[in-house]
């Protein structure tokens with residue numbers, strides 16, 4: 529089977545590992561981590577990537593054509609809502625955000641969310657690709673703001689930006705099953721100590737990533753969104769559903 | 783450009799000192815404090831909220847605009863009080879259980895207060911019982927819940943149900959936050975949805991009046 533994977537760089541180590549081991553032929557397209565901060569841009573970028581994969585499909589020999597597009601996104605900032613492909617089924621994990629993917633299931637995330645109220649989650653992907661709270665990263669922000677704003681404003685911004693850390697209770701590090709990195713673990717540990725959070729370690733699993741790339745995509749964990757259907761919110765633990773789009777020839781106004 | 787436009791402009795740029803000075807000047811020129819608040823400060827903050835939604839600006843810009851707004855309000859407040867701004871209703875506001883995001887909620891508070899509503903801000907990670915208790919104690923017209931996570935959004939449904947069970951039929955529930963939609967509000971039976979801070983305040987005002 530041929531798969532076009534479009535995902536967030538936050539999971540590049542995990543997905544690349546699965547891709548290397550998969551019987552499927554998987555081509556990956558990566559989007560930078562952090563698009564979730566700007567939901568509108570995330571949505572447009574994702575739709576644009578899907579459109580490009582569909583165009584590209586036209587140029588491929590039959591045996592190279594994609595059977596599925598798999599998305600490496602959860603309900604991150606609702607960026608996947610309204611997204612659709614006209615010609616290729618789209619596979620989407622049913623989860624709130626990437627933390628579920630790293631932990632192996634949406635249920636595991638929900639149960640740990642209750643076990644550790646007020647938790648900040650760290651893992652390799654976040655530390656390597658994203659902003660994560662730590663001494664180093666706040667120093668970088670401070671430095672950046674100083675080039676734009678006066679000293680007083682910078683102090684205010686840093687205060688505001690860090691205010692939340694006092695309200696959190698846990699720093700939870702999710703250990704990657706494909707990449708054991710002592711350095712990232714101590715990064716999370718040091719940050720937790722700095723902010724006065726209890727440090728906890730949880731093991732991630734390959735399960736979600738493995739299945740995303742290999743199938744089978746069980747209804748409970750994945751949405752198979754048929755061509756010509758768009759991804760819509762479901763507001764239950766199913767999270768998302770596929771809704772048929774009429775007037776397909778008119779470009780969807782997302 | 784009128785001084786009120788100037789105030790809005792400077793607020794959007796986050797220039798707290800300029801905002802302060804111009805609010806002062808506007809008062810000396812005899813403008814009504816209510817107009818300075820609504821057509822200057824709140825107008826500017828409304829634009830900030832919209833620009834954030836459209837990805838034109840980011841969180842730091844929102845934060846410094848909010849600071850400028852606060853500075854302006856500080857100067858206006860004594861005059862607004864003296865003019866006897868009538869209380870138009872009471873809102874109990876908080877982020878639901880498990881949710882610790884508060885930047886958007888704080889903007890909502892600012893806009894609601896600007897429109898003359900009394901806001902009891904419970905903070906973040908607020909259990910359903912706390913919303914209900916605060917609503918009873920303060921004879922609130924509205925319970926307003928914020929959620930920024932799809933994991934905590936479900937908690938809003940609990941608030942709607944429990945409030946009804948607690949016999950607070952007259953208390954309206956309003957919800958908001960990035961993942962929340964009108965569709966979701968309808969689904970859980972919330973009375974209102976606010977897509978940004980400015981409309982949250984307008985809708986709240988309407989509900990208190992009606």
Ligand code: B12
Pocket residue numbers: 564565566567603604605606624625646647648649650691692831832834841844880881882883884885886887889890926927928929930931932933956957958959960975976977978979980982
């Ligand atoms: C800043 C931010 C943070 C800051 C919060 C700082 C603070 N003091 O609040 C920090 C870094 C602490 C943080 C932490 C986390 N965050 Co965060 N965060 C954001 C971010 C980038 C912006 C939110 C924000 O402040 N926006 C600015 C304000 C102005 O906008 P707003 O909140 O939408 O509010 C407007 C409207 O919604 C409305 N409104 C708001 N509240 C209300 C209330 C009512 C009653 C009404 C009517 C209207 C209304 O009016 C406002 C003004 O117009 C969003 C992404 C995004 N762009 O939304 C992620 C986001 C919400 N976070 C996310 C996540 C995953 C987390 C963490 C779990 C991350 C982690 N690694 O641990 C933790 C969760 C902690 C917890 N339990 O709450 C996800 C949620 C995904 C999901 N599907 O649930 C998002 C969407 C990003 C992503 N990864 O996809 N976060």
